[in-house]
Amino acid sequence: MTEAVSEQSGPRPARRARVLVVDDTADVRFFLVALLRDDYEVEAAESGEEGLQVALSDRRPEIILLDVMMPGMDGYEVMRRLARDPRTADIPVIFLTALSSVEEEQFGLDLGATDYITKPISPPVLLARVRLHLERSANAKRLKTLSEQLSRYLAPQVYQSLFDGSRQAEIQTQRKRLTVFFSDIKNFTASTAQWQPEEVTFLLNSYFEEMSQIAAEYGATLDKFIGDAIVIFFGDPHTLGPRQDAVQCVRMAVAMQQRMAELRQRWKAMGIPKAFEIRIGINSGFCDVGNFGSNLRMDYTIIGREVNLAARLEQAAEPGGILISRDTHDLVQGDIEVEEREPVIAKGFSEPITVYAVRKTPAPPAVAAGVIQCDRPGLRLELDPGRLTPAQRADAAAELRRALDSLEPALQAGGASAAAPVPAAAAAAGTQASRLAAVQAADAAGAGDETLPDSITGINLTVGLSRAMNMKGFYISMLRRFMDGRADTPVRIREALAAGDLKAAELLSHSLRGVSAQIGATQLPQDAEALEQALRDNAPREGIDELLLRMEDSLGELMEALRSALPPTDAAKSP
Known part of the structure; x- marks a missing residue:
């Protein structure tokens, strides 16, 4: 069951960061929620599967505290799935576990975890690391947003080369063989002279x-x-090489002329009577390309005679036409159908320019491997995952899901019915919140009528109290939860062994070790760890039974000491 816990006071001006706690142990969830709820919105899930569901829902957390050893889907598998999904790959994950070996820590970090905290949990350390990783994540998101905004002022290839380090922002140029394209809208300035600026801008x-x-x-x-x-x-x-670059350029020009015809129809339907047409000129040759300008302001662009010639060819082209130079023709012949035209006398060129007009044939679609295209009445789709950033892929996935929901109302109805038991979850959340509020209120009042003894056999009270943030009322609550929920652990381990389920027995031992260490127990965590290790190593049954008896004795002694030190509550005394 997923538990959502929110602050009881009035609304705050801005939503607090949301923390997702994923742990199969109720005592640990209770402790972490109490520790975090004053500063964050906290949601708790008792299994890896539930944690994934919350992470992918509209309650997406800003950070996840993830237990490693859980029945069913363990923390490592949850981490793998979070890292693979672009919707959750950027969520910081802190592993919480009693596994403390260097190999285990390295394995978790290699999977993509942000941090690794061993149990028993130190509250100041946990709070500091949660705060640190939330700040780092927020800064990373701000930088990502800023870089995406800046990328709109650069060609995608230039932006990518700057961010992957293959190009530096410095004054530097090189001479390369390029194919250059110029286009403009015929008579656009004269035709729109009487228009309002907003209309010109829109068009x-x-x-x-x-x-x-x-x-x-x-x-x-x-x-x-x-x-x-x-x-x-x-x-x-x-x-792609000079030849293929030229072919791609001409095919692009043809596609633009075709799209212009569609735009004219669209503009006409919007009441724009002018039938605008574009002219295109293309030339190939060696140009200077790179960063021009100063150290304060530079521009990535091209200069040279071949650039000027492309501009002259565009001016000489017919409306709706494409003119290419001889150099471009030599590169594309065999792939592009053209007609030779009368040489062009171009300003700045002493000799007539041999030109060719591209025939108006359908442009082959620019479809790369992995691209999905569909164009039919009511549906137009083109999806190229290779050109999308992880964030853009996540947005695209969300858009496609919304489209699927609109096409399959039956699924929506099913989802609505599945989500019907919300009041029960809300009631559980309310109970959890009320219980935590009561604990904190009791602590503020000196834990009510109950006091913490000076000593309890089998527990280091100084250590245990520090792990409860030095809140005596809260610490007493943790001890009582331990008394209420852990007495039957040896019985449950024997049942798992009888069923041949060593993994379940190991998880029960692991959970007892972590919780007993959290309250400051001295001997029990060591005995539980020894049993856990024997189960993990598939030791002989005789040895396992001996270790189980030893752990059972330690647990029994601790329970007896707690019952003597902490008298029953009023509720327990009543018949």
């Missing part, structure tokens, strides 16, 4: 959005927007 941005998407599909480097013009090039920072 331009919708046009740029569509063209940018196509450029990204074909792997282009989008250099800049100049008014209504677009400058694009292929060949840096990534290249």
Whole structure:
């Protein structure tokens, strides 16, 4: 059962960080919730499966405290699944376990855990590490958001090369063979001179959005927007080789002309009567590419004669047409159908320029391996997981789930019925919250009429009290919970052994070890650990039975000492 615990006081101005506690031991969950609830929203799950469900729900936590040894799905498997899922991969996870070997700690960290805390748990250490990792996670998210915002001012390839370290932000250029693309909207400035600025902005941005998407599909480097013009090039920072770069560029140009026809229909339906058309010029050759500018402000771009020629070809192209130079033609012939046109006299060039017009044939879709495409009435989908960041994949998955929910109302109905028993969970949460509030209130009042003895045989009270944050009322509550819930552990271990379930017996021993150590017991944790190790090593049954008897004696002595030191409560005295 998942337990949600919230503060009883009035609303706070901002939502507190949500902590998910995943532990199969009720005493540990009780302790951790009490420890954390003053500063955080705390939710507790009693199994790995429940913990995963909460992490993937709309109650997504900011940090997870995860027990390692649990029946069913253990903490290691939970960590593997959290790390594999992009929706939860960035959640910090702190392992809580009585396993204290260096190998166990390294294994947990290698799986992707953020930290590793051994039981018995030191409250100051746990609180400090939770606070530290929440701050680090929040800072990482802020940096990620900022980097994603900054990435919109750079071509995706440039942004990626800067963040993966393959390119440095320094004044540096190189000469490379590129294919350069120029386009503009014919007579756009004159046609929109009387328009309101908002109308021009809307039309331009919708046009740029569509063209940018196509450029990204074909792997282009989008250099800049100049008014209504677009400058694009292929060949840096990534290249498929001069020939394939040129082919991709021309195919991209054809796809843009086709998309422009769709945009014209869309704009017409919105009441924009002007039938705008674009002109495109493409040239291939050696250019200077890199960072130009100063150490205070630089721009990743291209310069050179071949860039100027692409611009001149765009100006010479017919509306709706694509002109390519001889150099580009030499690279794409055999893949692109063209028609030779009259040479172009271009400003800044002493000789006429041989040009070719690209025939208007459908552009082959730019579909890479793993890309999913679907285009039919009522459904248009293109999904390329390889181009998405982990955060974008998580967003895409959420969008697809919402789409599936809208297509399958039966599933929604099923989900609604499955979620019906919320009042019971809420009642349980309320009971847990009330119990914790009562404990803290009792502690504030000096633990009511109950006092903590000076000593209890088998317990180091100084250690135990420190692990209860020096709250006497809370510590007495922990001792009583131990008395109420642990007396039958030897019987349950024998039942597991009789059923041949050594793992269940090991988990019971492990749980008793952790909880008894948390309250400051001295001998019992050692005896429980010895039995746990024997069960893990599949020792001979005679040895296991001997260790079980020894642990049972230690537990019995501790229980007797607790009953003598802590008189029954009023509820226990009443018939």
